[in-house]
Amino acid sequence: xxxxxxxxxxxxxxxxxxxxxxxxxxxxxxxxxxxxxxxxxxxxxxxxxxxxxxxxxxxxxxxxxxxxxxxxxxxxxxxxxxxxxxxxxxxxxxxxxxxxxxxxxxxxx
Amino acid sequence: xxxxxxxxxxxxxxxxxxxxxxxxxxxxxxxxxxxxxxxxxxxxxxxxxxxxxxxxxxxxxxxxxxxxxxxxxxxxxxxxxxxxxxxxxxxxxxxxxxxxxxxxxxxxxxxx
Numbered sequence: 001x002x003x004x005x006x007x008x009x010x011x012x013x014x015x016x017x018x019x020x021x022x023x024x025x026x027x028x029x030x031x032x033x034x035x036x037x038x039x040x041x042x043x044x045x046x047x048x049x050x051x052x053x054x055x056x057x058x059x060x061x062x063x064x065x066x067x068x069x070x071x072x073x074x075x076x077x078x079x080x081x082x083x084x085x086x087x088x089x090x091x092x093x094x095x096x097x098x099x100x101x102x103x104x105x106x107x108x109x
Numbered sequence: 110x111x112x113x114x115x116x117x118x119x120x121x122x123x124x125x126x127x128x129x130x131x132x133x134x135x136x137x138x139x140x141x142x143x144x145x146x147x148x149x150x151x152x153x154x155x156x157x158x159x160x161x162x163x164x165x166x167x168x169x170x171x172x173x174x175x176x177x178x179x180x181x182x183x184x185x186x187x188x189x190x191x192x193x194x195x196x197x198x199x200x201x202x203x204x205x206x207x208x209x210x211x212x213x214x215x216x217x218x219x220x221x
Contacts, residue, residue, distance in 0.1 A: 031208060042113075042199050042212030043152070088152065090207075095159065096167060097142070097207035101151035 003027070004091050006100030014108050016078050021103045023089035024071040030092050032065055032072040037086040037102075079107045111136045113213035115200050121219045122190055130185045130216050132200030140203045141183040142167070142210065143175065145196040152199070157207070158183055190220040 005024045013019055023032065031050045035043035047056050049065035049072060056063045060083075062075040076083055087103045113134045122128055134141065142157040144167075154167030158177040172194055174186040183202075187194060197217050201210040 033209065035212075040215070042201075042214055044212070045209050048209055090152075092207045095165065095207060096154055096157060097210065098154070098168075099144075099152040101149070 004089060004098055004100035006089055006103055008103060009101065010104050010106075012106040012108065013079055015081060019076050019079060019105070021074045021087055021089075021105075022071070023073065023091075023100050025091060026070065027091065028069050030069075030094070032069070033090040033092065033097070034063055034072070034074055035088040035090060037088060043086075043088055076105075079105075081107045081109050083107050111211070113200055113202055113211050115198075115213040115216050117216060118214065119217050121221065123221055124191055125189050128187050128190060128218075130187075130198060130200075130218070132183045132185065132213060133181050134183075134200075134202040134211070135181065136202065136204075136211065137180065138202035138211070139180070139205050140207065140210075141177065142201045142207070143173070143183070143185045144199045144201065145169065146199060146215075147196050155185070155198075159206070190218075192220050194218065195220050 007022050033048045034046045037043040047063045052067045052069045054065045060077045064073045084107050090097045090099045116131045139160050143155040144152045146152045153169045155173050156175040158164045199215050200213040203210040
């Protein structure tokens, strides 16, 4: 089983601050996917990164895939209360998607 | 509307009483999967299916069965539920392979 380590596990910040969430593994993945999950709902895909070194932006969210395709980061600029939720990274192999344990983000107004 | 549906959303049952959680998708996706989510353990894959009649074990398959007789449906079967199967279960689907999955709303199962 491929393992994904996600950090930090919990993050509580003030509105307007910046933050970075990390997703690390010793395994190489064909792609790295980031999801956000809100209480009582299923995860929703934010972005997929496929190429080593790839950077994708989604409004105030910036996603980066490591050169060796073993790690990824999610950076949020000027966090808003609406960003509150559980952020999950998932590494795709040939047939399976392996998730990290998630980062629970709380943005305080 | 493109969606993955699961039923029931909530279920409380007793040890040993067989149950089935249904999952259906309307996007003509080939890949379907079941996960369980537990505090401190995250999302773990139970079973997956690459296509009709093709299923395989994920990371935590013990105590579960699945079938894929039709493309749109992927039921999860617990033949003899035990308290350690109390969890939040998610079904997911994607066009092909474990990429860009659409998740259902979840089924919260409690086994007493």
